[in-house]
Each structure stands twice: as structure tokens, then as C-alpha cells.
Amino acid sequence: MRVHQPGSHLTADRGARVDDWSWGKTRRRAGLLWRLMKPYRRRAAFSVFSLLAATATALAPPYLAKYALDDAISHNVGGRLYLVVGIFVAAGLANWAMFYVETYMTGWVGERILADLRTTLFDHLQRLSLGFYERNRAGVIISRLTNDVEAIDQLVTDGVTTLVQSTLTLIGTAVILFVLDWRLALATCSVIPLMGIATALFRSRSASAYAAVRERLGLVTATLAEDIAGMRIVQAFTREQAAYANFRRVAGDYRDSNMQTVVLNGLYFPAVDLLSSVALAVVLGYGGQLYFDGSISLGTLFAFMLYVQNFFDPVQQLSQLYNTFLSATAALDKIMGVLDEQPEVADAASAGELPRIVGRVRFEDVHFRYGRGDEVLHGIDLDVPAGTTVALVGHTGAGKSTIAKLLARFYDPTEGRLTIDGIDLRDVSQASLRSQLGIVPQEGFLFAGTVRDNIAFGRPDASLEDVIAAARTVGAHEFVGELEDGYDTQLGERGTRLSLGQRQLIAFARALLADPRILILDEATSSVDIGTERKIEAALRRLLSARTAFIIAHRLSTIRGADLIVVLEHGRIVEQGSHEELMKLGGLYTSLYGDWADAAA
Numbered sequence: 001m002r003v004h005q006p007g008s009h010l011t012a013d014r015g016a017r018v019d020d021w022s023w024g025k026t027r028r029r030a031g032l033l034w035r036l037m038k039p040y041r042r043r044a045a046f047s048v049f050s051l052l053a054a055t056a057t058a059l060a061p062p063y064l065a066k067y068a069l070d071d072a073i074s075h076n077v078g079g080r081l082y083l084v085v086g087i088f089v090a091a092g093l094a095n096w097a098m099f100y101v102e103t104y105m106t107g108w109v110g111e112r113i114l115a116d117l118r119t120t121l122f123d124h125l126q127r128l129s130l131g132f133y134e135r136n137r138a139g140v141i142i143s144r145l146t147n148d149v150e151a152i153d154q155l156v157t158d159g160v161t162t163l164v165q166s167t168l169t170l171i172g173t174a175v176i177l178f179v180l181d182w183r184l185a186l187a188t189c190s191v192i193p194l195m196g197i198a199t200a201l202f203r204s205r206s207a208s209a210y211a212a213v214r215e216r217l218g219l220v221t222a223t224l225a226e227d228i229a230g231m232r233i234v235q236a237f238t239r240e241q242a243a244y245a246n247f248r249r250v251a252g253d254y255r256d257s258n259m260q261t262v263v264l265n266g267l268y269f270p271a272v273d274l275l276s277s278v279a280l281a282v283v284l285g286y287g288g289q290l291y292f293d294g295s296i297s298l299g300t301l302f303a304f305m306l307y308v309q310n311f312f313d314p315v316q317q318l319s320q321l322y323n324t325f326l327s328a329t330a331a332l333d334k335i336m337g338v339l340d341e342q343p344e345v346a347d348a349a350s351a352g353e354l355p356r357i358v359g360r361v362r363f364e365d366v367h368f369r370y371g372r373g374d375e376v377l378h379g380i381d382l383d384v385p386a387g388t389t390v391a392l393v394g395h396t397g398a399g400k401s402t403i404a405k406l407l408a409r410f411y412d413p414t415e416g417r418l419t420i421d422g423i424d425l426r427d428v429s430q431a432s433l434r435s436q437l438g439i440v441p442q443e444g445f446l447f448a449g450t451v452r453d454n455i456a457f458g459r460p461d462a463s464l465e466d467v468i469a470a471a472r473t474v475g476a477h478e479f480v481g482e483l484e485d486g487y488d489t490q491l492g493e494r495g496t497r498l499s500l501g502q503r504q505l506i507a508f509a510r511a512l513l514a515d516p517r518i519l520i521l522d523e524a525t526s527s528v529d530i531g532t533e534r535k536i537e538a539a540l541r542r543l544l545s546a547r548t549a550f551i552i553a554h555r556l557s558t559i560r561g562a563d564l565i566v567v568l569e570h571g572r573i574v575e576q577g578s579h580e581e582l583m584k585l586g587g588l589y590t591s592l593y594g595d596w597a598d599a600a601a
Contacts, residue, residue: 029332032339033156036113036120047105051161054098055168060091062310063176066303102161110157118149121335129344130410131370139222144338147217151331154324162321166314173311180300180307187286188308191275195315198275202268203322209260210326216254218334223250272319276312283308345412347429354428357421357436357517359386359548361407367415368402375414376402377571384564386421389549391562393592398568400552404520407550409433420518438516440507446495451480452487454495454506458514470513474543476505512543519549565589 037044068084122145133141177185227234227243234243287301361384368377377399384390392400405411406418409425417424425433438458446454455470456462467487471477479502483489495503511519541561553559560579567575567582567589575582575589582589 025333028336029329032332032336033113036116037109039116040109040112043105044109047102047109047161048164050098050102050105051164052168054095054102055165055172057091057095057098059169059172059176059310061088062303062306064088064091065306066180066297066299069299069302106161107157110153113156114149114153117152117335118145121145121149121338124339124341127343128341130405131344132341135371137222137226139225140218141338142225143218143221144335147221148331148334152328152335155328159321159324159328162317166317166321169310170314170318173307173314177304177307177311180304181287181290181296183290184283184287184296184304187282188279188311190282191279195272195275198268198271199319202264202319206261206264206322206326209257209264211330212257213254213261213327213330215330216250216257219250220254223247268319269316272312272316276309276315279308279312280305345409345430348426351427351429352432354420354423354432354436359517360384360421361518361548361550362419362422363403363406363416364419365416366406366413366418368406368411368413370411375571377406377413379416380571380573382566382573382576384548384550386548387546388563389544389551389561391551391553391559391565392568393553393559393565393589394568395592397570399571400568401522402571403568404439404522404550404552407518407520408437408439436517438511438514438519440504440511440519440521446491446498446503446506448491448493450485450488450490451483451506454491455487455509455513457510462513466513467509470509471506473512474505474508474540476502476509479505508540508543517547519544519547521549521551521553523552559593567592 064084064087068088125141125145174185177188223246227247234240283301283305287296287304290296291298291301361382363380363382366377366380367375369375380399380403392403394400402411406413409430412426417426419425420433447457452464452467455467459466464487468477471480471487480487480489489497491497495506498506540558551558551562559565563578564576565579565582566573567587569588575585575587577585583593
């Protein structure tokens with residue numbers, strides 16, 4: 001299993017640059033693109049055929065011009081000249097038609113490949129474990145789906161065409177040059193060593209430059225996503241100038257990376273133009289001498305000049321494609337890096353469906369650590385009968401939320417096991433487990449959509465009557481009815497149109513409607529004011545009735561009402577019992593309860 005540590009992607013990227021040109025990595029890139037293209041291979045093949053035809057017709061006109069010019073000079077204006085002109089026109093029409101077909105087909109296939117890549121990446125992201133999202137910034141992940149996929153766009157929709165066409169044109173032109181006159185062809189090749197040196201230098205410098213561009217573009221997106229999502233906090237603490245300065249620095253780094261590529265392009269492409277002019281000068285000088293010596297015809301010299309121009313045009317196009325290829329390769333490597341991520345929690349091959357549970361939960365000598373960090377749970381033993389409401393209490397970092405994550409199987413224990421009704425959670429599928437769990441986090445997360453959609457999130461087929469009944473039970477129906485469109489009111493991103501307490505009530509209604517057998521409340525009432533909490537106390541009792549519930553809470557009323565209170569300290573259970581039993585012990589719980597009571601007063 002591959003585990004990334006925070007910041008390790010920077011080192012990995014540097015190592016990836018060294019390996020950019022390894023055959024193994026190239027095969028993996030090609031393999032991914034081939035799998036994406038495979039469903040459309042027939043259209044792709046037709047696109048290649050039309051490209052070959054278009055390239056062949058593009059190579060014909062200079063050769064035809066040779067015969068036309070030689071015939072005109074020799075005053076041979078008979079049927080062959082008209083035939084040459086006719087073929088010239090026909091080749092131009094065929095070239096236009098084939099390029100149209102090729103452009104359409106390539107675009108059709110390319111856009112579908114990109115759409116499939118996005119959906120494949122998104123599907124993979126949904127299967128990754130919670131740990132991946134806790135280690136990686138949301139903006140960087142979004143950049144993989146947007147910026148990096150867009151970087152591949154030009155490669156798959158236009159780059160492959162340019163590669164094939166320019167390569168064939170280059171080879172075809174070289175062959176025709178030697179057919180026309182091998183002496184002039186060899187003279188033209190005198191500039192190729194210089195071209196090779198310039199290209200090698202450009203390639204070595206630009207590889208790292210384009211990798212840095214992709215890296216820093218991801219940081220720009222990540223910074224934007226974080227600052228926009230946290231704009232209320234930024235403004236509340238008057239940190240606008242600091243946020244601006246930070247973004248300006250990140251954007252400046254991105255600009256500097258782009259400028260490196262601009263400088264390289266500015267040096268390389270004019271050099272190619274210069275060498276093209278040098279080659280043309282060689283043809284004019286040496287070819288002119290051959291013409292005056294009677295060794296070649298004027299038509300041959302004219303065609304040779306046209307083909308020399310055709311010879312260096314593909315070189316420039318391939319060099320420009322190299323820029324696209326570098327950018328796309330860097331993006332593709334980052335996408336493959338995400339696709340290579342494996343879920344830290346995976347269903348076993350023999351995993352079955354969890355049957356309808358009663359709700360008895362047992363932690364048997366459970367140890368746990370996050371990644372390679374220090375152990376955070378040390379031998380947790382806990383037996384919770386079905387229908388029991390358990391309050392997990394302790395100082396920050398005691399392990400309360402970790403226990404909740406293990407119960408939802410966002411992580412698996414490092415040692416020991418966790419069972420429900422005697423069944424080890426690793427022996428059942430995650431989907432069948434979570435379909436019988438309900439989770440209400442500290443901040444009720446709502447999606448952009450209607451109130452009804454958010455309440456019915458866990459049961460999309462629920463009727464409006466069921467939605468209203470759930471909302472009424474938890475005390476949300478009254479304020480929903482006061483919204484402009486009631487249950488059809490559109491909420492903003494994360495439900496920002498509602499107050500924190502209202503969002504939490506919607507989250508309670510969502511959990512109730514899903515009818516879970518085990519309920520996890522992670523400080524779910526911390527965002528609800530005292531008045532609102534009193535309104536939903538009775539609703540909470542109904543919500544918890546006949547269900548096993550694990551509650552992480554600091555509210556006295558919630559803690560006192562629990563059937564079992566588990567006191568955690570440094571990843572260990574130090575006390576457990578009812579409120580009255582623990583108060584009699586006079587231990588850590590008594591101290592915590594005193595602190596909470598003083599705070600409430």
C-alpha cells in the first residue's frame with residue numbers, strides 16, 4: 001500500500017523529472033491513453049487514415065510544380081502540363097477534404113477521451129479513503145481534475161495529429177530531397193548537427209521548467225480554493241492584506257515558472273528559423289552552381305527550395321509540440337499519481353454484505369496510528385450493548401474522533417479488531433456497513449441544492465411527506481416553512497444561506513430519514529444554541545431510541561443523558577460508567593464535569 005506523507009509530493013516530483021524519459025514511465029502513460037482511447041479505436045483509425053491521405057497530398061504540390069516549371073521553360077505546354085495542373089488542383093481539394101475529416105474525427109475522439117479521463121479520475125477519488133483527503137489540499141485535488149486535464153487537451157485533440165503529420169512530412173520530405181538530388185540533400189543536412197545540439201539543450205532545460213509550471217499552477221488553485229472558502233474568516237480577522245500578499249507570492253512563483261518557458265522558447269524557435277534560412281542559403285548557393293553547370297534543372301531547384309521550407313516547418317512544429325508534450329506529460333504524471341493512490345481501507349475479496357444489524361459494538365484490544373505517526377489508540381477494549389447511547393468524553397486529542405472514524409471504517413485498526421453483532425468489520429463491504437450508519441458531524445455539511453434534496457441525501461427516493469416528517473421530528477420544519485420556497489428553497493454552497501444551528505438541524509433530519517441502526521454524533525450540538533438545543537432534546541431522544549449511538553459531546557445535558565460514559569485520556573479508556581457512577585469515583589470525569597459546569601455557568 002502506497003502512503004504519501006505531507007509534502008512528499010515535492011520530492012516525488014523531483015524524482016519523477018529524472019525518470020521522465022524512462023521507457024517504463026512512457027509505457028504507463030501510453031497505456032493509460034490507450035485504455036481511454038480503446039472504446040473509440042475505429043474512429044481513431046479512420047482519423048489516422050485521413051491524416052495519412054492528407055499528408056501525402058500535401059507532399060505532392062512541390063514535385064508537381066517541378067514538372068510544370070520545366071515544361072514551361074522547355075515550351076512544352078501540351079497535354080502533360082494540363083494534366084499536371086489538374087493533378088495539382090485535385091491534390092489541393094483532396095488535402096482540404098482529408099484534413100477536415102481528420103480534424104473532426106480527432107476532435108471527436110479527443111473530447112471523449114478527456115471526458116472519460118475526468119469521470120475516471122472522479123470515480124477513483126470517491127473510492128479513496130478519508131486519509132487521502134486529510135493529507136492533501138482540496139485545491140490541489142481540484143487542480144488535477146481541471147488544470148491538469150486541460151493541459152492534456154491540446155495533446156490528445158491536436159498534438160497526436162501534429163506528431164504524426166510532422167513526422168511523416170519530415171521523413172517524406174527527406175526521401176524526396178534525396179530523390180530530387182542527393183548532392184543538394186547532403187548539403188542541406190549540414191545544418192542538422194547544429195539543430196540537434198539546439199534541440200537537446202532546449203529539451204534538457206524545458207523539462208524541469210514545465211514540471212515546475214504544473215506544480216505551481218496546482219498551488220495557485222489550492223490557494224484560491226482555500227481563501228475563497230475561508231473568506232469569512234479572512235475578513236473577520238482583517239487578514240485581507242496578508243491573504244493578498246500570500247496569493248501574490250504564489251502567483252508570482254507561477255509567473256516566474258512560465259517566464260522560464262518563455263525565455264527558452266524565445267531562444268530556441270528563432271534559432272530554428274535561423275538554421276532554416278542557412279539551409280535555404282546553402283540550397284541557393286550550391287543549387288545555383290549546379291544549375292549553371294547544367295547538373296540540375298530549374299524546376300528541380302525550385303522544388304528543392306519548396307521542400308527545404310517544408311523540411312524545417314515540421315521541425316518547428318515538432319519543437320512547439322514538445323512544449324505541449326512536456327506540459328501534458330507533467331499533468332499526466334500528476335493524474336497518474338492520483339490514480340496510483342490505493343484506498344487505505346479496501347474491501348477484502350471475500351467481503352460479504354452486512355446483514356440487518358441489532359447494534360452491539362465491541363472494540364477488542366484496538367490499537368491505531370495514522371500512517372507512520374505515533375500510536376493514538378492503545379489497546380481499546382469496549383463492549384457496547386445494542387441500543388446503548390455512549391458518550392465519549394476527554395480532553396482534545398484523547399482519541400474520541402478516532403474511535404468514531406474506526407467505527408465508520410474510514411480507517412482500519414492497526415491491531416485488534418472491531419465487531420458489530422460479532423462480525424469483524426473487515427469481513428463486510430464498506431457500503432453495506434455505512435448504509436446502516438448515520439453520521440452527524442460537528443458542522444452540518446450541506447450541498448448546493450434544495451432543502452428537500454439535502455434532507456433526502458441518504459434516501460433519494462424518499463417522498464416529500466417523509467422529508468417533512470423527519471424535519472418536523474428534529475424541529476426543523478418551522479424555520480423551513482418560513483423560507484421563500486419552503487422545502488424547494490435553493491441553498492447556497494455549503495448551505496451558507498442558513499445559520500449554523502439551522503444547518504445542523506437539517507443534518508439531524510438527514511440522519512433521521514436515513515434510519516441508521518448505529519448513529520455517530522461528532523459534537524453535533526456544538527453549533528446549536530442553548531434555546532435550539534432544548535427544542536431538539538426530545539427529538540434527539542426519539543432519534544436515539546432503539547439505536548446504538550456514539551456521541552462526542554461537551555454539553556452537560558447530552559453527557560448526563562447517556563447510558564454509558566467512556567472517559568478517554570491519551571488514547572486509553574481510563575473510566576467508564578453512568579454519570580452517577582463516575583461522579584462517585586471522583587476521577588478524571590469528575591474533574592472534566594466540573595470544568596464543563598463552570599463554563600456553562
